[in-house]
Amino acid sequence: MKVIGLLFGMEQTFPPALVERINSMDTGNVRAEFVRVGGIKMAELMKYDVILDRISQDIPFYRSMLKTAALGGTRVVNNPFWWSADDKFFNYSLAAKIGVPVPKTVLLPTKEHPPGTSAESMRNLIYPLNWEEIFEYVGFPAFLKPHDGGGWKNVYKVHDEREFFEAYNETGTITMTLQESIEFTEYYRCYVVGKKYVHIMPYEPRNPHHLRYVAGFSLTEQRKKQVEELCLKLVDALGYDFDTIEFAVRDDVPYAIDYLNPAPDAEITSVHQENFDWIVQTSALFLIEQAQLGRMVPKEYSWSNIMYMQDSDVLRKAAQKKSGSPAARKR
Numbered sequence: 001m002k003v004i005g006l007l008f009g010m011e012q013t014f015p016p017a018l019v020e021r022i023n024s025m026d027t028g029n030v031r032a033e034f035v036r037v038g039g040i041k042m043a044e045l046m047k048y049d050v051i052l053d054r055i056s057q058d059i060p061f062y063r064s065m066l067k068t069a070a071l072g073g074t075r076v077v078n079n080p081f082w083w084s085a086d087d088k089f090f091n092y093s094l095a096a097k098i099g100v101p102v103p104k105t106v107l108l109p110t111k112e113h114p115p116g117t118s119a120e121s122m123r124n125l126i127y128p129l130n131w132e133e134i135f136e137y138v139g140f141p142a143f144l145k146p147h148d149g150g151g152w153k154n155v156y157k158v159h160d161e162r163e164f165f166e167a168y169n170e171t172g173t174i175t176m177t178l179q180e181s182i183e184f185t186e187y188y189r190c191y192v193v194g195k196k197y198v199h200i201m202p203y204e205p206r207n208p209h210h211l212r213y214v215a216g217f218s219l220t221e222q223r224k225k226q227v228e229e230l231c232l233k234l235v236d237a238l239g240y241d242f243d244t245i246e247f248a249v250r251d252d253v254p255y256a257i258d259y260l261n262p263a264p265d266a267e268i269t270s271v272h273q274e275n276f277d278w279i280v281q282t283s284a285l286f287l288i289e290q291a292q293l294g295r296m297v298p299k300e301y302s303w304s305n306i307m308y309m310q311d312s313d314v315l316r317k318a319a320q321k322k323s324g325s326p327a328a329r330k331r
Helices: 014-024 060-071 080-085 088-098 131-138 161-168 221-238 273-293 303-309 312-323 326-330
Strands: 002-007 030-034 050-053 075-077 105-108 142-146 156-158 176-180 186-193 197-202 242-250 253-258
Touching: 002 014, 002 273, 014 030, 014 273, 030 273, 050 060, 050 273, 060 075, 060 080, 075 273, 088 105, 088 176, 088 221, 105 131, 131 161, 131 176, 142 161, 156 161, 186 221, 186 273, 197 221, 197 273, 221 242, 221 253
Parallel strands: 002 030, 002 050, 050 075
Antiparallel strands: 105 176, 142 156, 142 176, 186 197, 186 242, 242 253
C-alpha cells in the first residue's frame, strides 16, 4: 500500500478535504493520511511514499525532517532542498533571463546590521548607497517588500523618496527589495500543479480579503492561453510542483508579480467553492500519480543528486535525453 502524507498547520478545510478525496478514489493501492512524527532518528526510513508539505516554511524542524525523508526516497512536494535555497529576488532575475515579463526590481542591503555583525562585516558595501540610481531605475510608486517573504508581511507601497525612507527605516534586519508598481487593469492568481495543471482565477488584490476572487473583469481565451504559457515556463524553470503565480496586466502585458508560493492558500473560505473544488481534485490526482511512481531512492548520496532526485520532471528529461527518445528529439 502506497501512503500519501499531508503535513500542514492551521489550515482547516483543504487538508481534510484532500485526504477524503484521495481515499474515496478507486486507486486500489494508495491511501492518504495526516503526517504524524515525533523525534526523527538520523537516516530513518519514513513510511510515506509522498508528502505534501504545507507548513515547513514556518517550522525548521519539519524542513529538516523532509530532507531526511527524501534520503529514503519519499517524494516531497515541493522539493525541500530547492525551496530552502530559493528566494523571490532570484525568481525575478530568473524570469527576466527566460523572457517572462517582471517589474523592475532592486535588491537592497538590510537597514541594520544582521545579528553578530558590525560595520566591518559590511566593508564590501558602498556607502552611501547609490539611491539616486536605484530610484531612477525603479521609479515611483513602488513596493518595498522582503526578498523571501509572503502573506503581505512587511510590504509597503511608497510614492516618493520620503515615504521610501520612512518605510525602509522600519525594516531592521529584513533583506528587502524595491519593485516597480504595476498599475494594472487585470490581475490573475493561478494554481499550477505538477508542472502541467493550470487553473487561472481573476483576482482583485485591492478588494477586502473575502472579496478578492470577485473581480470586475473576465478571462478571455487569448489571455488564458498567454497566462498558461507563462505559468508553465516559470514552474519548468523553478521546479515547483505546487505553486501559485500572480500576474498584473498593464498595457496588455502580464507581469509576473509573485510566484514563490509553494504553500498557497487553499482554504474554501478564501478561494471560494469552485476554486476549492479544482485544487482538491487536481491535487488528489497529482499526488496519486506520484505515489504510484514509487519511491525515488538516490543511487549516489551527494547533495546535487538528492536535490534533483526530488524533481521528477528533471529525471524524466534526463532519461529522455539519454535514451534519444522521440520526446527528447522533439525538444
